[in-house]
Amino acid sequence: MWLFLFTELILFGGLFIVYAVYRFSHPDAFHLAAGELDTFVGTINTIILLTSSLTVAMSITAIQEGRKGFALTLVGITIVLALAFLVNKYFEWGHKFEVGIYPGSAELLAQPQGVILYFGLYFVMTGLHALHVVIGMVVLLYAFEGIRRGRINASSYVRLESGALYWHLVDIIWIFLFPLFYLLH
Amino acid sequence: MDDHKHSDQANATHVVSYRHYALIWFGLLALTALTVSLAGIELGRWVIITALAIACIKSYLVLSIFMHLRYEDRVFRLFGTVAIVTLLIFLVMTFFDYAFH
Numbered sequence: 001m002w003l004f005l006f007t008e009l010i011l012f013g014g015l016f017i018v019y020a021v022y023r024f025s026h027p028d029a030f031h032l033a034a035g036e037l038d039t040f041v042g043t044i045n046t047i048i049l050l051t052s053s054l055t056v057a058m059s060i061t062a063i064q065e066g067r068k069g070f071a072l073t074l075v076g077i078t079i080v081l082a083l084a085f086l087v088n089k090y091f092e093w094g095h096k097f098e099v100g101i102y103p104g105s106a107e108l109l110a111q112p113q114g115v116i117l118y119f120g121l122y123f124v125m126t127g128l129h130a131l132h133v134v135i136g137m138v139v140l141l142y143a144f145e146g147i148r149r150g151r152i153n154a155s156s157y158v159r160l161e162s163g164a165l166y167w168h169l170v171d172i173i174w175i176f177l178f179p180l181f182y183l184l185h
Numbered sequence: 186m187d188d189h190k191h192s193d194q195a196n197a198t199h200v201v202s203y204r205h206y207a208l209i210w211f212g213l214l215a216l217t218a219l220t221v222s223l224a225g226i227e228l229g230r231w232v233i234i235t236a237l238a239i240a241c242i243k244s245y246l247v248l249s250i251f252m253h254l255r256y257e258d259r260v261f262r263l264f265g266t267v268a269i270v271t272l273l274i275f276l277v278m279t280f281f282d283y284a285f286h
Binding site: 002006009010013014016017020021024039043046047050051053054057058060061064065164165168171172175176178179180183184 | 198200201202203206207209210213214217220221224232233236237239240243244247248250251252261264265268269272275276279280
């Protein structure tokens with residue numbers, strides 16, 4: 001599992017390098033464009049993800065103690081929080097589309113090049129992250145089902161652990177995406 | 186001697202208490218509040234440095250406690266460090282290449 005997480009690190013790491021280079025070459029446009037994003041929504045989503053990381057981490061303690069019901073509740077809360085994150089993201093993107101900011105839109109193409117690059121990166125990186133949230137939800141649902149059926153239990157919980165590790169990675173990526181896109185303006 | 190053996194075994198299946206997790210979570214929320222409030226202040230070049238430093242501290246907390254890296258054995262932690270250092274080298278080299286174009 002950790003080996004897979006390293007490959008993910010390289011994937012997002014590459015995108016962060018692209019971000020760094022573009023930010024370096026278009027500092028003013030990046031400042032301007034970052035002001036367009038809603039810091040409040042970003043902060044809410046940060047809190048949601050941090051809390052979901054907490055609940056999934058606690059679910060491992062619960063399963064180690066053999067408290068099946070509590071583990072199910074905690075994984076369930078994690079999945080609900082993941083869904084809440086996506087709903088927020090949906091409205092955020094929806095609003096961007098409404099004001100005409102989406103890849104290739106006339107509104108966006110009329111902007112300076114740095115702004116186009118900024119929003120290009122914004123959509124690619126938060127989009128890829130959202131895809132990871134969806135995959136994480138599927139993995140957690142699988143773990144939920146495993147706990148329910150007793151396949152994941154106090155003596156064998158590697159699958160829940162792997163799911164949790166993946167979920168924490170999603171959280172860590174957001175920990176970096178949030179300040180770089182929402183706060184630096 | 187026996188005591189040492191026992192602690193090794195405890196490491197293999199380390200159970201982290203709910204309280205400990207909750208404390209880390211509080212820490213993460215506090216750091217989030219800090220980074221959001223700092224964003225409003227004009228710090229010039231320091232803005233990006235403080236924001237990234239806070240993000241690094243948060244990631245460290247998640248990696249070491251939530252992801253149990255602190256309780257894994259040394260070889261394992263070394264792998265993680267190597268992966269992150271490799272990424273940093275890529276970043277630095279890209280910037281050297283870019284700065285001298």
